[in-house]
Amino acid sequence: MAPDTTAAAATAGLPQERRLVTAVPGPRSAALHERRRGAVSDGVASTLPVYVADAAGGVIVDIDGNSLIDLGSGIAVASVGNAAPRVVDAVQEAITHFTHTCFMVTPYEGYVAVAEKLNEVTPGSHAKKTALFNSGSEAVENAVKIARLATGRTAVVVFDHAYHGRTNLTMALTAKAMPYKAGFGPFAGEIYRMPMSYPFRDGLDGKEAAARAISQIQTQIGAGNVAAVLIEPIQGEGGFVVPADGFLPALSEWCTANGVVFIADEIQTGFCRTGDWFACDHEGVVPDLITTAKGIAGGMPLAAVTGRAELMDAVHAGGLGGTYGGNPIACAAALAAIETMEAEDLVGAARGIEAIARPRLEALAAETGRIGEVRGRGAMIAVEFVARGTTDPDAAAAGAVARACHAAGVVVLTCGSYGNVIRLLPPLVIGDALLSEGLDVLADAVRGL
Numbered sequence: 001m002a003p004d005t006t007a008a009a010a011t012a013g014l015p016q017e018r019r020l021v022t023a024v025p026g027p028r029s030a031a032l033h034e035r036r037r038g039a040v041s042d043g044v045a046s047t048l049p050v051y052v053a054d055a056a057g058g059v060i061v062d063i064d065g066n067s068l069i070d071l072g073s074g075i076a077v078a079s080v081g082n083a084a085p086r087v088v089d090a091v092q093e094a095i096t097h098f099t100h101t102c103f104m105v106t107p108y109e110g111y112v113a114v115a116e117k118l119n120e121v122t123p124g125s126h127a128k129k130t131a132l133f134n135s136g137s138e139a140v141e142n143a144v145k146i147a148r149l150a151t152g153r154t155a156v157v158v159f160d161h162a163y164h165g166r167t168n169l170t171m172a173l174t175a176k177a178m179p180y181k182a183g184f185g186p187f188a189g190e191i192y193r194m195p196m197s198y199p200f201r202d203g204l205d206g207k208e209a210a211a212r213a214i215s216q217i218q219t220q221i222g223a224g225n226v227a228a229v230l231i232e233p234i235q236g237e238g239g240f241v242v243p244a245d246g247f248l249p250a251l252s253e254w255c256t257a258n259g260v261v262f263i264a265d266e267i268q269t270g271f272c273r274t275g276d277w278f279a280c281d282h283e284g285v286v287p288d289l290i291t292t293a294k295g296i297a298g299g300m301p302l303a304a305v306t307g308r309a310e311l312m313d314a315v316h317a318g319g320l321g322g323t324y325g326g327n328p329i330a331c332a333a334a335l336a337a338i339e340t341m342e343a344e345d346l347v348g349a350a351r352g353i354e355a356i357a358r359p360r361l362e363a364l365a366a367e368t369g370r371i372g373e374v375r376g377r378g379a380m381i382a383v384e385f386v387a388r389g390t391t392d393p394d395a396a397a398a399g400a401v402a403r404a405c406h407a408a409g410v411v412v413l414t415c416g417s418y419g420n421v422i423r424l425l426p427p428l429v430i431g432d433a434l435l436s437e438g439l440d441v442l443a444d445a446v447r448g449l
């Protein structure tokens, strides 16, 4: 391919190209995979067992020397590009000063600066405060703790196809049994699952879908018992399900009217991914609490709960925290990642990715008859595979397309309650030529079904 001359590629430290020198996975990866099988729990699976040597911008280079196009960003994490220059510099600078003191013991400025930044960039202009954690699951658990304590109520409403994590409480909040929940119970109580707005499968507009969910909440739980409604504004693992317009605003209004805390889980959708800073911004929805992680720190582990100051401050001193939460190196990385998003207009970049990908995927759907719907926003786009001429989920097709992409050197991920969705989460800095080449490979794989 022609060299990629975009500004993003120029800042990335590796040639931004797809280059295969062995089969994928190659012999070195295969050997390391054997070694891993002797040491690592089989309960931890890998989508594509090529072992990584380097990654930068939009490529991953494996230990056999293959350069793969990254359309997954390590599950929406490396949004600013892998080993993004500002993040690398900030981490290297921070690590020479101290690696850990524990913010709950002797605090430091980076944590405060990240909290200020999150209070500023998250939806809404009300007074906000933030607490930092290590993982998305931990942020969700803490958002639920805060909502319960602040309201004095216990019930938590979640939705079909939801994914909120793998810890005990978040397993209960997550919808899908395999692989996330099966055999791991008993689960936490007082969790109530309601129908999601899923226009491709329910045919309802946003108002109708919200009325259906709200009526079930009122009859099955009672508004006065509900501490929180917890929802991903665009569902991630559940299949990139985009609720119909009006669904989120109606839920949020109902929450406000009933003293219920509206929690937006933006762990996958946040930080420019959907072509807005946060997916809630698209319809002007202002959550009471928002959980963030994944894209927040350019690959360093960090998560947050940000929300209305009076809710965040309802908790007694010591009620929130954790040994590593808001690690100083991760905080430095987050400040650098957010600066990158602002300086390089990654909101605009995400919209640019959609402008390239969506028409290509829609044409592919029309041409092949195997894609029931192209959906998502910004750089969070998916195709849902169906049996030809029906809406019946076709997981085998999604699996075959993913395998063909992997063999051709393009990292794509599957998702969906029915396992029939291929999702694209490219780094927002990916060059146009590299993205187009990745889409060419995907198109060939779908045509080959």
Ligand SMILES: *Cc1c(COP(=O)(O)O)cnc(C)c1O
Pocket (backbone or CB within 6 Å): 134, 135, 136, 137, 138, 140, 163, 164, 165, 166, 232, 236, 237, 265, 266, 267, 268, 293, 294
């Ligand atoms: C990934 C994810 C989580 C869990 O985050 P971890 O860091 O894996 O614990 C929670 N919610 C959503 C929407 C996610 O995409």
